[in-house]
Amino acid sequence: MEKKLVxxxxxxxxxxxxxxxxxxxxxxxxxxxxxxxxxxxxxxRSCHMLPEELADVELDGIVASAGSDIWIDxxxxxxxxxxxxxxxxxxxxLDQLETIYILEGFQDVYVSKRGERILSxxxxxxxxxxxxxxxxxxxxxxKNARSIDTxxxxxxxxxxxxxxxxxxxxxxxxxxxxxxxxHVVLFPARSEDFFNGELISRRANKGTxxxxxxxxxxxxxxxxxxxxxxxxxxxxxxxxACGVLMGNGDEKMKxxxxxxCETVEEDGVAKELARMGLC
Numbered sequence: 245m246e247k248k249l250v251x252x253x254x255x256x257x258x259x260x261x262x263x264x265x266x267x268x269x270x271x272x273x274x275x276x277x278x279x280x281x282x283x284x285x286x287x288x289r290s291c292h293m294l295p296e297e298l299a300d301v302e303l304d305g306i307v308a309s310a311g312s313d314i315w316i317d318x319x320x321x322x323x324x325x326x327x328x329x330x331x332x333x334x335x336x337x338l339d340q341l342e343t344i345y346i347l348e349g350f351q352d353v354y355v356s357k358r359g360e361r362i363l364s365x366x367x368x369x370x371x372x373x374x375x376x377x378x379x380x381x382x383x384x385x386x387k388n389a390r391s392i393d394t395x396x397x398x399x400x401x402x403x404x405x406x407x408x409x410x411x412x413x414x415x416x417x418x419x420x421x422x423x424x425x426x427h428v429v430l431f432p433a434r435s436e437d438f439f440n441g442e443l444i445s446r447r448a449n450k451g452t453x454x455x456x457x458x459x460x461x462x463x464x465x466x467x468x469x470x471x472x473x474x475x476x477x478x479x480x481x482x483x484x485a486c487g488v489l490m491g492n493g494d495e496k497m498k499x500x501x502x503x504x505c506e507t508v509e510e511d512g513v514a515k516e517l518a519r520m521g522l523c
Contacts, residue, residue, distance in 0.1 A: 248276075291308045343356075345407040406441070
């Protein structure tokens with residue numbers, strides 16, 4: 245069998261909401277590597293935001309920041325950030341819309357002024373939204389979460405932007421303004437008064453990262469496999485020779501995926517790798 249490049253999203257793919265990465269998944273990845281296949285995390289998270297649960301998972305590399313930061317065998321082989329002009333324009337529009345946004349840098353994250361007010365509780369959380377509370381707990385506990393006022397474009401490059409919008413009309417405006425520059429990704433919403441999303445570069449995303457990784461390793465794109473569960477995995481599943489959607493994945497992606505495996509709770513990655521004969 246030709247050696248494969250396997251790309252794995254984290255949350256909802258190998259990492260369930262509770263309990264950590266299952267032993268069966270870790271063992272399957274270990275066996276796949278022993279057979280000569282190469283295993284990569286491919287995540288929207290920046291390297292400094294990777295979960296502790298990855299510490300004992302055997303990997304060949306990490307694609308971070310939604311494809312803008314590629315590490316292979318411990319070496320940073322590719323890194324690209326958004327241009328200063330693009331960021332200035334984007335931030336200005338998001339401020340006008342009163343959208344909360346977070347600039348996710350390679351080392352630090354920078355929280356918008358309204359985001360700061362809500363996270364610091366000087367402005368009430370709209371509707372006491374549980375997702376906002378989750379963001380508040382996450383970012384308030386991080387030493388590298390900084391005020392947007394401390395961001396210096398020339399010294400702190402930014403590859404990706406996360407945002408929270410408060411209405412369908414606001415989301416439609418974000419799509420209208422930004423879809424030519426970014427892949428605008430929305431995560432499933434629990435209600436119509438809150439939308440959690442990301443602005444991902446069209447120049448550097450999970451799909452382009454698969455090609456760059458294969459080129460760097462001098463491997464054929466036909467030997468790539470990708471596992472994901474949400475819309476920020478769309479380009480990855482589309483560009484890989486075999487795109488596998490988790491059973492718990494976004495319903496809108498089931499028609500475009502090459503395969504659908506079991507859920508993350510059911511160790512879908514391990515079972516699919518076994519069916520493919522990779523472990």
